[in-house]
Amino acid sequence: MIEAQDLRAGYGDGADILNGISLTAGRKELVTILGPNGCGKSTLLKTIAGYLKPRSGGVKMHGKDVSTVPIHEKVRHHRVGYVPQTDNVFRSLTVAENLRLGARGLDRATTARRYDALMEQYPVLASKQGRKASALSGGERQILSLARALIAEPEILLLDEPSAGLSPLMLHEVFDAIAGIRDSQGMCIVMVEQNAFEALGVADRAYVLSLGQVAIHAPARDLLADPAMRALYLGGHVA
Ligand SMILES: Nc1ncnc2c1ncn2[C@@H]1O[C@H](COP(=O)(O)OP(=O)(O)O)[C@@H](O)[C@H]1O
Ligand SMILES: [Mg+2]
Incomplete structure (x- = not known):
């Protein structure tokens, strides 16, 4: 449903923030994008959504190249929903x-x-x-x-930190709602998150970004189970 291929993108004439990122997300799949603050998660989502044009590489939705289709047209013609990190x-x-x-x-x-x-x-x-x-x-x-x-x-839903600022209780409620949408409506969901453990609990696959590249791409449950990954990329939170 979504295929991002070797994306490079940045702001104005600044340096590349995304240094060649590839990502896929399918129907009835919840994919989460994780990584430290400032590593380019929101930039990736904005590029997929069409707020930012890739400098190279491309984005396909339903098999069609939509790299240069702006967000308002994506919403109307490609059944895309986008919920930004703030002011939503x-x-x-x-x-x-x-x-x-x-x-x-x-x-x-x-x-x-x-x-x-x-x-x-x-x-x-x-x-x-x-x-x-x-x-x-x-x-x-x-x-x-x-x-x-x-x-x-929408058939594709792009969510930027839906759990930002929530209490642990509300966080679970929001994540359950998101997983419910995937399951009941077969939607393709890409979700950027800070709360890595909780996000991995509901996601199918995860991409961990570092310095504008994909450092790890794995099934969510594998990431949760790997102590080395936990220590390295998820804040050393070992259960
Ligand atoms: N509108 C913007 N103009 C210029 N630089 C930006 C803009 N938005 C984000 N950046 C820069 O891009 C980098 C990645 O930011 P962002 O994608 O928001 O990271 P994340 O969502 O992972 O915290 C940061 O260095 C940030 O300062
Ligand atoms: Mg962000």
Whole structure:
């Protein structure tokens, strides 16, 4: 579903941040991108999404080259949802208004049907439809940003640190919601994460980046099981 091939990318006329990264993600697969702060995780996601044009290499979605297709066209024509790391909801708008923004371009009946389905799926939002997003907790806002991407029924979902700033309890709730979307809707999900252990707990495969390259690519469960990997790349957290 997603095939990134030998991506090089950077900002303005600055040095390359991505130094030749290849990555794949399939249908009904949750792939996580891990690595230390500043190693290029968000840059990789932005390049896949189309906020940043690769300097070389390419991105394919559903087998089609989309390297130079900007994000708004990807959303419309290639069924892509993207949830950025920060500022992912409009705080001055209500929950309902935020959701409807995600449904732009859909007819009324379709919007209403999907809206109702999301309310059923996420009761925490249903009880706060009329509240401003600023009144939600961090976890509720993450669920809202996820739901806003889902209302367009994407086939590919790109998530940048969905667990940022969440309590351990909310973190599990958000990750369970993400794994649930993969399982029930067969979606292709690429998720950048800081919380490596928790992310590996729900992901199928992982890419660990270092200095703009893929240092490790392995099934999530292998990474979790390997003490050397833990010590080296996951903060030395040995259970
Ligand atoms: N908009 C930008 N303009 C210039 N440099 C940037 C920009 N965004 C990120 N960078 C730089 O790119 C590098 C990788 O950043 P980023 O992809 O955000 O890392 P991560 O998400 O892994 O923490 C960092 O050195 C960062 O300073
Ligand atoms: Mg980042």
